[in-house]
Amino acid sequence: MSADLSTVLLVDRHRGTLDQALEAVRTRAFWSPHPEHPKAYPDPDAGRAAFEALAGRRFALDQPGTDGWTGDERSPFGVELGVHYPHPDPDVLLPAMRAAMPVWRAAGPEARALVCLEIIARINERTHEFAHAVMHTSGQAFTMAFQAGGPHAQDRAVEAVTYAYIEQVRTPESAEWTKPQGKRDPIGLRKTFTAVPRGIGLVIGCNTFPTWNGYPGLFASLATGNAVLVKPHPRAVLPLALTVEIAREVLAEAGYPRDLVCLAVDHPGEGLAKTLALRPEIRLIDYTGSTAFGDWLEANARQAQVFTEKAGVNTVVIDSTGDYRGMLANLAFSLSLYSGQMCTTPQNLLIPRDGIATDQGDKTFDEVVADLAAAVDHLLGDDARANALLGALVNPDVKSRLDAAPGIGDVALASRAVTHPDFPDAVVRTPAIVKLDGAKTDDDSPYLSECFGPVSFAVAVDSTAGALELLRRTIRDKGAMTVAGYTTSAQVEQELEEVCFEECAQLSLNLTGGVYVNQTAAFSDFHGSGGNPAANSALCDGAFVANRFRVVEVRRPA
Amino acid sequence: MSADLSTVLLVDRHRGTLDQALEAVRTRAFWSPHPEHPKAYPDPDAGRAAFEALAGRRFALDQPGTDGWTGDERSPFGVELGVHYPHPDPDVLLPAMRAAMPVWRAAGPEARALVCLEIIARINERTHEFAHAVMHTSGQAFTMAFQAGGPHAQDRAVEAVTYAYIEQVRTPESAEWTKPQGKRDPIGLRKTFTAVPRGIGLVIGCNTFPTWNGYPGLFASLATGNAVLVKPHPRAVLPLALTVEIAREVLAEAGYPRDLVCLAVDHPGEGLAKTLALRPEIRLIDYTGSTAFGDWLEANARQAQVFTEKAGVNTVVIDSTGDYRGMLANLAFSLSLYSGQMCTTPQNLLIPRDGIATDQGDKTFDEVVADLAAAVDHLLGDDARANALLGALVNPDVKSRLDAAPGIGDVALASRAVTHPDFPDAVVRTPAIVKLDGAKTDDDSPYLSECFGPVSFAVAVDSTAGALELLRRTIRDKGAMTVAGYTTSAQVEQELEEVCFEECAQLSLNLTGGVYVNQTAAFSDFHGSGGNPAANSALCDGAFVANRFRVVEVRRPA
Incomplete structure (x- = not known):
């Protein structure tokens, strides 16, 4: 040649x-042949x-x-x-x-x-x-x-x-295949x-x-x-x-x-x-x-x-946490990144209506939702940082869904328009959180359809057991690219795993630091399971x- | 437990x-944990x-x-x-x-x-x-x-x-996945x-x-x-x-x-x-x-x-051979084993109408077919051996197809009923070979449909190139579990391989001894290719x- x-x-x-x-891929330890920091790549102007x-x-x-x-x-x-x-x-x-x-x-x-x-x-x-x-x-x-x-x-x-x-x-x-034939060749x-x-x-x-x-x-x-x-x-x-x-x-x-x-x-x-x-x-x-x-x-x-x-419907089950601030900050980031326009962004936050135990004391459903809204506000309070995280809405359909969100339930966090200094025509929006009652789930419940974009639902459930049942139903009927859970209970952790094993979904537990449920790393994490309706591979x-x-x-x- | x-x-x-x-399965050398000879297993009477x-x-x-x-x-x-x-x-x-x-x-x-x-x-x-x-x-x-x-x-x-x-x-x-963060933890x-x-x-x-x-x-x-x-x-x-x-x-x-x-x-x-x-x-x-x-x-x-x-249609391309007797004996066995009721049994024998070169001199199309018929007769001439090889026809549909075979073309080898000494009601039949002309192949040509059972077609083709073209069409349209070829030409061998690579079929070349095209060995041979219409796996x-x-x-x- x-x-x-x-x-x-x-x-x-x-x-x-x-x-x-x-x-x-054999060890699934961290590895990448490609540095991720822009500074590792010469000549950005070119x-x-x-x-x-x-x-x-x-x-x-x-x-x-x-x-x-x-x-x-x-x-x-x-x-x-x-x-x-x-x-x-x-x-x-x-x-x-x-x-x-x-x-x-x-x-x-x-x-x-x-x-x-x-x-x-x-x-x-x-x-x-x-x-x-x-x-x-x-x-x-x-x-x-x-x-x-x-x-x-x-x-x-x-x-x-x-x-x-x-x-x-x-x-x-x-x-070379050689089959013995007794006394013959x-x-x-x-x-x-x-x-x-x-x-x-x-x-x-x-x-x-x-x-x-x-x-x-x-x-x-x-x-x-x-x-x-x-x-x-x-x-x-x-x-x-x-x-x-x-x-x-x-x-x-x-x-x-x-x-x-x-x-x-x-x-x-x-x-x-x-x-x-x-x-x-x-x-x-x-x-x-x-x-x-x-x-x-x-x-x-x-x-x-x-x-x-x-499409799929991604769920976070919030049972309890030993790091309330870390949980809120982590979730706020996950909801905000690329205005929630990721197939892996959490959509439904299932929270017991009687509240959860945390390292900051017990928190009611409303407190958890309000604190999460505040965490998002805090994260995106500065427009420069908001622009750096949110990006722009990719198409008018996403904006329509976001505009329609207040009609679905009580708005716990309203979306806000952010102006981009370099691109005045960009449609930049912070995420909205809508409160819903999960007591009477039926096929028309809005949280049982994918609402692609910066809209998430804080769903009040009767108990963690109820959350697990709703999680199971959601994965089975709608599929899920990601599932997240927060709990300090070994029992609940095991039950969450069991649901994810049986319904075949990828589970992230107690993420409170710099790893987010919507991100997967090649060579180590699987993106999707291939075993529920969200993806066949x-x-x-x-x-x-x-x-x-x-x-x-x-x-x-x- | x-x-x-x-x-x-x-x-x-x-x-x-x-x-x-x-x-x-890594080396694909011969291996089996299970002896195949009945004598290796004690107490047949039990x-x-x-x-x-x-x-x-x-x-x-x-x-x-x-x-x-x-x-x-x-x-x-x-x-x-x-x-x-x-x-x-x-x-x-x-x-x-x-x-x-x-x-x-x-x-x-x-x-x-x-x-x-x-x-x-x-x-x-x-x-x-x-x-x-x-x-x-x-x-x-x-x-x-x-x-x-x-x-x-x-x-x-x-x-x-x-x-x-x-x-x-x-x-x-x-x-354990540990991602460096520069100067941070x-x-x-x-x-x-x-x-x-x-x-x-x-x-x-x-x-x-x-x-x-x-x-x-x-x-x-x-x-x-x-x-x-x-x-x-x-x-x-x-x-x-x-x-x-x-x-x-x-x-x-x-x-x-x-x-x-x-x-x-x-x-x-x-x-x-x-x-x-x-x-x-x-x-x-x-x-x-x-x-x-x-x-x-x-x-x-x-x-x-x-x-x-x-179903599939299995083809043998006969271009030339350096062991005419071995080829005939090998093919006779393949056609006879279990009365051709294997998904891997050859059905179409494509032979140039002008004949082939062999170690026994050139043979015309008719000679090749007649010699193959004689080889089958020789193999099955003794009823005890015939019964040991043929088994019984599995259902009346197979018998119907066999009975209909003489209506399809010139019978080069007629099927013969064999009496089973122990099972007088068994329908035991030797294979039939029918001669057909491959010059005007169309979708209705009988050799382009699977005729499951002891019927094979000796198809006269214009040339080995024509045989390869018909082979390609047969695999593509009908699928094939097996393909066999006989040739002394390195060029033809390569062309046969190329057709099988492109149409995705398993190829056996120049089998003249105790390995037959219809048999595959676990741990070494693949049964079917999964890439043509005969099987998706x-x-x-x-x-x-x-x-x-x-x-x-x-x-x-x-």
């Missing part, structure tokens, strides 16, 4: 990272300039089957991006992608992993540029866009590559085992976390030998377009067809994701978004393996990668 | 086997007597929710079994099975694996009894029923337990990871290989913490009823609820499998059988992970077990 990126070079650059990642230079331009990718240009992203901070992307003709693009696959399959698991790690490393080098792209598509504040959209997303990408690699190499490339066979791809993977991106939620599926499919077509959310194209551009560049430098990774951006209202999802060439789909479309994909894209992360485990390829055995007489 | 089977005892008995199995003592009896299992008795198995060898099995009321049985699960979940992966291995060991001890039960439900000849229904099925069971164990322990039970979390089951697994058995095809799903689901409901084929209940009985016995002795494994036998025409498959408690389904019902399960049992092995790989459980993480401040 006369490629610029030889395998020797790639091994030298990335095999060590792969080995460390293999060890990290990153900003690179981002700004993209505005109003055609984002040319030289893909086959481009039949026009499209795109009308507008930043939640009010900036018009005006980038135009190639619009695909699937009848030309998909066959070209399929044609690119045999040489990628033949490269084998290690070469594919190393090429993927090179792509991720190139992305990492441009983290400042990505941070602006993520900020101005998702509405995340800069620091969060930098971290969650940059190193944390890159971590999840490396994690997916690592799992894909493990899964493919657990079967050896070849084996043994029978011998020579066997080879080859990981073969499923086809083309379709990644359907989301508006809020284009890279963090998009990378695991993209890299899991690519590392297992598939081609990958990236269909971003129409309002969050740019970070994934940059990703596709870098992937194509690295593939070409390493001697592989760049059409292994392509971009598909649709015309407004075209519904390209639906069309693509049903194409016979598409054999894998990774989707993050609404339950309605996720369910549609699972029901209709029968020719594909479909990995979905949909978890990031990242064996099940996330094992069916993205198959093993073909060829056997011959030895 | 005051159980008879303590964990210490189980570790002592089976941990060594588990460790050897872990090594076997096994036969135990089988005979079951006839005409109620097979009591003491399951909850038994609302009557059912069963009307009649051996393909003509013997009325007359065993009656409990008929279940799912509204009582399924909740009881769910209630049994928490303690099994809490046992953890190793204890579950060891209990499963004890169940398999008890089954192994009764291999002679199982051999008769398999013979008189499947119609397999005794030796095959003994081997395929006994040690080979037990091997597949151990393999499934092994994969289930690997998958569950790749995430540690706990981890690091953040610490203590994390636990628990494999939790999906729910109840439903195993829908088949007529021809009740144990071999039933065990992988049964043991994969059980070893991952699920309860398992076994719904045998109405004509092949007994081997799985014995299995359920033994499993319940071992579970109870080990201190676990016996209702973790239950049997469901339906009344004639009741369609219980369909009812059960849609129950919300059923979260895993393992099915072997017709494409129609497999497709129905995949489309409708949306609440469950569905693992199917359906392979026995046994990571994908077969990874989604039978989920991991629930609980994290707390350290």
